Amino acid sequence: xxxxxxxxxxxxxxxxxxxxxxxAAYSEGKYSQAFPIxxxxxxxxxxxxxxxxxxxxxxxKFQIYEPDAVIIQDPSLLDVKEANVRGGLKSGGxxxxxxxxxxxxxxxxxAKVYTVDATEIAIENGLGTKTNPIVNxxxxxxxxxxxxxxxxxxAVKAVYELSPAKRDQNVAAVKQAYESVKGV
Amino acid sequence: MGVKQVVKGNFATAVAAKLARVxxxxxxxxxxxxxxxxxxxxxIANGEMDAELLLTESEHSAMSAAIGASAAGARVATATAxxxxxxxxxxxxxxxxxxxxxVAAIGNRALSAPINxxxxxxxxxxxxxxxxxxFYAENNQAALDLMLMAFKIAEDHRVLLPAMVGLDAFVLTxxxxxxxxxxxxxxxxxxxxxxxxxxxxVKNPMTFGSFGTPAHYMEFKYQQWEAMNNARKVIDExxxxxxxxxxxxxxxxxxxxxxxADIIFITMGSVSGTARAAVDRLREKxxxxxxxxxxxxxxxxxxxxREIAKKAKxxxxxxxxxxxxxxxxxxxxxxxxxxxxxxxxxxLDFIIGxxxxxxxxxDFDEMTEIxxxxxxxxxxxxxxxxxxxxxxxxxxxx
Numbered sequence: 001x002x003x004x005x006x007x008x009x010x011x012x013x014x015x016x017x018x019x020x021x022x023x024a025a026y027s028e029g030k031y032s033q034a035f036p037i038x039x040x041x042x043x044x045x046x047x048x049x050x051x052x053x054x055x056x057x058x059x060x061k062f063q064i065y066e067p068d069a070v071i072i073q074d075p076s077l078l079d080v081k082e083a084n085v086r087g088g089l090k091s092g093g094x095x096x097x098x099x100x101x102x103x104x105x106x107x108x109x110x111a112k113v114y115t116v117d118a119t120e121i122a123i124e125n126g127l128g129t130k131t132n133p134i135v136n137x138x139x140x141x142x143x144x145x146x147x148x149x150x151x152x153x154x155a156v157k158a159v160y161e162l163s164p165a166k167r168d169q170n171v172a173a174v175k176q177a178y179e180s181v182k183g184v
Numbered sequence: 185m186g187v188k189q190v191v192k193g194n195f196a197t198a199v200a201a202k203l204a205r206v207x208x209x210x211x212x213x214x215x216x217x218x219x220x221x222x223x224x225x226x227x228i229a230n231g232e233m234d235a236e237l238l239l240t241e242s243e244h245s246a247m248s249a250a251i252g253a254s255a256a257g258a259r260v261a262t263a264t265a266x267x268x269x270x271x272x273x274x275x276x277x278x279x280x281x282x283x284x285x286x287v288a289a290i291g292n293r294a295l296s297a298p299i300n301x302x303x304x305x306x307x308x309x310x311x312x313x314x315x316x317x318x319f320y321a322e323n324n325q326a327a328l329d330l331m332l333m334a335f336k337i338a339e340d341h342r343v344l345l346p347a348m349v350g351l352d353a354f355v356l357t358x359x360x361x362x363x364x365x366x367x368x369x370x371x372x373x374x375x376x377x378x379x380x381x382x383x384x385x386v387k388n389p390m391t392f393g394s395f396g397t398p399a400h401y402m403e404f405k406y407q408q409w410e411a412m413n414n415a416r417k418v419i420d421e422x423x424x425x426x427x428x429x430x431x432x433x434x435x436x437x438x439x440x441x442x443x444x445a446d447i448i449f450i451t452m453g454s455v456s457g458t459a460r461a462a463v464d465r466l467r468e469k470x471x472x473x474x475x476x477x478x479x480x481x482x483x484x485x486x487x488x489x490r491e492i493a494k495k496a497k498x499x500x501x502x503x504x505x506x507x508x509x510x511x512x513x514x515x516x517x518x519x520x521x522x523x524x525x526x527x528x529x530x531x532l533d534f535i536i537g538x539x540x541x542x543x544x545x546x547d548f549d550e551m552t553e554i555x556x557x558x559x560x561x562x563x564x565x566x567x568x569x570x571x572x573x574x575x576x577x578x579x580x581x582x
Contacts, residue, residue, distance in 0.1 A: 018360075019190075019360045022190050022360045022361070023189075023190040023360070026188070026189075026190045026362045031361075031362060032190060032360075032361065032362065033359060033360065033361045034190075034359070034360040034361075035354070035355070035358060035359035035360065036354075036358065058361070058457075059457030059458065059460055059461050060457060060458045060461050061352075061355050061359075061454045061455065061457055061458050061543075062458060062542045062543060062544045063542050065544070
C-alpha cells in the first residue's frame with residue numbers, strides 16, 4: 001500500500017488533488033482512498049489530505065501517520081510547527097515541495113526531495129489569481145512523475161473530467177509540472 | 185455490471201435515492217450530510233431526477249413533510265445527522281407508528297455539548313427505540329447498497345417500517361473510494377415502484393396517526409413489534425436477492441476468522457475494515473482473534489449473536505456511543521441477547537472513537553491486551569473500558 005499526505009492552505013486544492021489522484025488510480029484498476037483531515041478547511045489555514053493506493057481493496061479507515069510521501073503545496077508550511085509536515089515520514093520516503101528553489105536547499109534526512117514551481121505554472125495557466133493561485137493540478141503532475149503510482153494519461157483524464165472549470169488549462173498545468181519537476 | 189466511480193459516501197446515498205426513483209426529498213442541511221440534498225438538487229436541476237426537493241425550515245419540518253408525502257404514497261428519502269436527527273426525533277416515532285417506509289441516510293456524528301462535527305454513533309443509538317430499522321455501512325459501496333435495499337425491506341407489506349442507513353461522518357461521508365454504481369435498469373428490476381398498503385386518498389378517506397386510547401394503543405405497538413420481527417426474514421430475503429442480482433453479499437452480521445477465535449471483536453460501521461486488518465496483524469503474532477460486523481442493529485440480530493458467541497471465550501464489543509450510567513448500547517443489547525444462554529463468553533465493552541477520535545491498530549492492541557488479561561483471569565473484573573483516553577487531560581477531576 002502506498003500512502004501520501006498532502007499539505008496545503010485552504011483554497012489551494014490539496015483535498016481535491018488527493019481526490020483526483022484517487023480517481024486516476026482507480027481508473028487504472030487499482031484501489032484508492034482519499035480523505036481530508038476533517039473540519040479545518042478554512043481559506044489560508046493549514047489543511048492536509050490523505051491518499052492511499054493499493055493493488056488490493058483498502059479496508060483500513062484511519063488517518064495516515066507514516067506516509068511514504070509528503071507533498072507540500074505551500075513552502076511557508078515548512079515553518080509552521082502545527083502543520084507538522086515532516087511528521088512520521090517513512091525512512092527513504094519522498095518529499096515534493098512547491099518552490100522555485102532546487103531540492104538541495106531542503107534537508108529531510110534520508111528522504112528524497114523534489115521541487116516544482118507549481119505557483120508559477122498555475123499563474124501562467126490562469127488558475128486562481130496571482131495572490132491565490134490554485135496549484136493542485138501542477139502538484140498532481142509532479143506527483144505522477146516522481147512516484148509513478150498513476151500514469152500521466154490517467155491523471156490527465158481525471159483532471160480533465162473532474163475540473164469544475166478551465167479544463168484545458170488544468171491539463172496543461174499537469175503536463176508542465178510533469179516535465180519541469182526538479183530532482184528526478 | 186454498473187459504473188465504477190470514485191465517490192464520497194454522501195454521493196453514494198444520493199445516487200441510491202436517484203436510482204430508487206425517490207419521489208420526494210424533504211431535507212434540511214447539516215454537516216456532514218449536506219452533500220446529500222446538494223447532490224439531489226443538482227440531479228433535479230440537470231433533469232436526471234424527477235423528484236420534489238422540499239427545503240424545509242428545520243429537520244423537524246423535514247421529517248413532518250416526509251411523513252405527509254409517504255402517507256400520500258410517495259417514495260421518500262432524506263438525510264441528516266447529529267443534532268438534526270435529534271430535532272427530528274419527535275417525528276421519527278410518528279413515522280414508525282404510522283408505518284411509513286421512509287428511508288433516511290444518517291451521517292453518524294457526535295452530539296453536543298461540547299459541539300463536535302466528527303464521527304460517532306450517539307445520534308442513531310439514541311434513536312434505537314424509535315421503531316426505525318437501523319443499518320450501518322462499512323464503506324461507500326455498502327452505503328449505496330444498503331440504501332437501495334432499505335427501500336425494498338421498508339416497503340415490504342410484512343414490514344412497513346421506516347429505515348435509517350448510518351454512514352460514519354467524514355470517514356465515509358467525505359471520503360472518496362471506489363464504488364460500483366448499479367445501472368438504472370438493474371435497480372428498476374430489483375426495486376419496483378412503491379405500492380402502499382394504505383394511502384391518503386380523497387376518494388377513499390382514511391385516518392392516519394389517529395388517537396389511540398388505552399383500549400387500542402397496545403395493539404398498535406404490538407403490530408410494530410411484529411413488523412420489526414418480520415423484518416428479520418425480509419432482510420435475509422432482500423440481501424439474498426441483492427446478492428443474486430448485483431453479486432455483492434450482505435449479512436445481518438458478517439464474520440471474519442472467527443472459527444477458532446478466543447477473542448472476537450464486535451464492530452459496526454467504518455471501523456469494521458480496520459478490525460479485519462487488525463485481526464490479520466494479531467493472528468500473525470499467534471493471537472487467536474476474529475471479528476464480527478453488525479450490519480443490522482434494528483431489528484437486533486439475536487440469533488446470529490448467539491451463534492457467534494458460541495465460538496468465543498471473550499466478546500470484545502466496540503461501542504461508538506455511551507449510555508451514561510449503564511454501558512455502551514451495543515454491549516447492553518448483546519448482553520440481553522445472551523442472558524438466557526446456558527454457556528456464554530465473557531463480555532467486555534470498549535467505549536471508543538467518540539467525537540471522531542481516530543481508531544487505529546494501537547487501539548486494537550490495547551483492547552486485545554485487556555481481553556487477554558480477562559481470558560487469563562477467567563473472569564471480568566471491570567466490563568466497561570474507555571480506549572485511548574487522554575488521561576493527562578483528566579487530572580484535576582470532574
